[in-house]
Amino acid sequence: MSRKMNQNNAHFRQAVRRLPLGVASNFRYWGEERTIYIKQGRGARIVDLDDNVYIDYRLGYGPAILGYADPRVDEAARKGMEVGGVFALSTEREYTVAERISKMVPAAELVRFSNSGTEAVMAALRLARAYTKKDDYVILEGSYHGLFDAAMWYTPMDKWGQVGDPEVYPYSEGIPVSTKSFAHFVQANDANQLEDVFKRKAGRIACLLIEPIMGNCLGIAADPEYLRTARALCDKHGVVLIIDEVKTGFRVAKGGVQQLYGVKADLCTFAKAVANGYPISVLAGREDIMRKIGKGVAHGGTYTAHSVSLAAAEKTLEILDETDALERIADYGTRLRNGMSVSLKARGIAHSFVGHPSMSGLYFAKDPPRNYRDWKGSDYSFYDAAAKVLHDERILCEPDSREPWFISAAHDESCLTETLAAFEIAIDTTLRSAGSTHKKSG
Numbered sequence: 046m047s048r049k050m051n052q053n054n055a056h057f058r059q060a061v062r063r064l065p066l067g068v069a070s071n072f073r074y075w076g077e078e079r080t081i082y083i084k085q086g087r088g089a090r091i092v093d094l095d096d097n098v099y100i101d102y103r104l105g106y107g108p109a110i111l112g113y114a115d116p117r118v119d120e121a122a123r124k125g126m127e128v129g130g131v132f133a134l135s136t137e138r139e140y141t142v143a144e145r146i147s148k149m150v151p152a153a154e155l156v157r158f159s160n161s162g163t164e165a166v167m168a169a170l171r172l173a174r175a176y177t178k179k180d181d182y183v184i185l186e187g188s189y190h191g192l193f194d195a196a197m198w199y200t201p202m203d204k205w206g207q208v209g210d211p212e213v214y215p216y217s218e219g220i221p222v223s224t225k226s227f228a229h230f231v232q233a234n235d236a237n238q239l240e241d242v243f244k245r246k247a248g249r250i251a252c253l254l255i256e257p258i259m260g261n262c263l264g265i266a267a268d269p270e271y272l273r274t275a276r277a278l279c280d281k282h283g284v285v286l287i288i289d290e291v292k293t294g295f296r297v298a299k300g301g302v303q304q305l306y307g308v309k310a311d312l313c314t315f316a317k318a319v320a321n322g323y324p325i326s327v328l329a330g331r332e333d334i335m336r337k338i339g340k341g342v343a344h345g346g347t348y349t350a351h352s353v354s355l356a357a358a359e360k361t362l363e364i365l366d367e368t369d370a371l372e373r374i375a376d377y378g379t380r381l382r383n384g385m386s387v388s389l390k391a392r393g394i395a396h397s398f399v400g401h402p403s404m405s406g407l408y409f410a411k412d413p414p415r416n417y418r419d420w421k422g423s424d425y426s427f428y429d430a431a432a433k434v435l436h437d438e439r440i441l442c443e444p445d446s447r448e449p450w451f452i453s454a455a456h457d458e459s460c461l462t463e464t465l466a467a468f469e470i471a472i473d474t475t476l477r478s479a480g481s482t483h484k485k486s487g
């Protein structure tokens with residue numbers, strides 16, 4: 046199917062004169078001829094400047110869990126607007142929303158709001174450091190926790206395996222290298238390595254910051270046993286366990302990944318699905334830790350708990366808590382996986398799915414990856430090529446194979462049928478394309 050990009054590309058040429066890369070976030074730049082500008086989103090579909098209508102599996106990296114412009118949430122947001130915005134004072138609804146979050150997530154004994162996932166995780170890290178009076182932290186290789194300096198380190202694959210800590214590099218210029226000594230990296234699902242770091246850095250580690258289903262790394266999932274061991278190791282070594290639920294929260298289960306795994310965090314962070322796309326995030330956790338806020342630990346901000354976002358959060362969480370929306374999302378995700386599997390098996394293509402059906406990673410190797418290094422061993426270039434064809438077929442998945450396919454409650458039967466038909470085209474086109482080096486299974 047040919048896709049017109051004339052208006053998108055014309056707008057790009059104009060926008061790039063005033064905006065770096067022509068966009069408001071680096072990740073939205075997909076090249077001079079493939080950068081998309083959206084006119085409108087409704088349900089599971091979004092429309093670009095060329096009137097291409099896409100079935101969207103990115104959902105703004107997760108937030109639109111009920112679908113774009115959900116009328117119930119938007120109506121609530123309009124009522125929130127009537128409240129008046131922000132006052133540098135508090136409103137009653139903060140308590141109502143905090144109560145709902147505590148009901149859904151047992152670890153959320155106390156709650157504070159912020160505006161973005163980044164802000165919530167920054168606050169969690171600061172709080173853990175203050176509580177333990179230690180500065181270092183441990184994060185998983187391949188994880189993403191936001192655009193702040195402390196979370197923007199990575200370990201190149203080829204450097205892994207050396208004795209001691211692997212070489213660490215900043216993701217961005219402008220990050221002071223002097224701060225890198227605080228970050229320690231471990232691979233997912235290796236409890237021995239985690240314990241080893243805790244022992245070697247004894248007395249220095251404030252927290253383990255972990256996303257048990259890695260929403261920016263295909264959805265690579267921790268084994269339940271690994272997470273339980275990590276919990277026990279944190280207790281043993283006096284380390285605060287921060288579970289970053291910015292992507293998994295109110296998505297993989299009402300109580301998030303913590304409910305799915307039966308593991309309780311000391312601190313946890315939420316954003317994305319909380320308000321169906323209105324900007325709000327949550328820092329929550331154990332009362333004794335959270336009470337340090339205001340007693341030595343700074344937290345707040347001008348736009349925190351904005352009346353529009355708060356009203357949208359109240360309605361979104363009510364829907365997620367009191368309806369079968371999450372079951373329907375998981376069911377759609379399972380049927381999408383099954384349909385894709387049928388097409389791939391018919392063509393002898395080795396594959397597996399990673400993560401949770403509501404945020405699935407499609408992995409081109411027989412066995413699902415257990416850590417970031419495994420992903421490097423898959424045929425991700427096949428995924429990247431197929432994704433381009435899917436875009437031309439108006440199915441919007443992330444161009445980078447590490448980002449899972451997000452499902453909303455608005456994805457319906459027509460979305461499923463159209464997606465599976467387009468998927469077959471994308472796979473066949475990619476197989477046919479010159480230079481495809483894809484290895485078939487068996």
Ligand SMILES: Cc1ncc(COP(=O)(O)O)c(C=O)c1O
Binds near residue numbers: 162256292
């Ligand atoms: C697990 C996780 N933590 C934190 C963030 C940062 O959230 P935000 O982009 O709202 O700042 C993200 C964003 O994708 C995320 O996936």
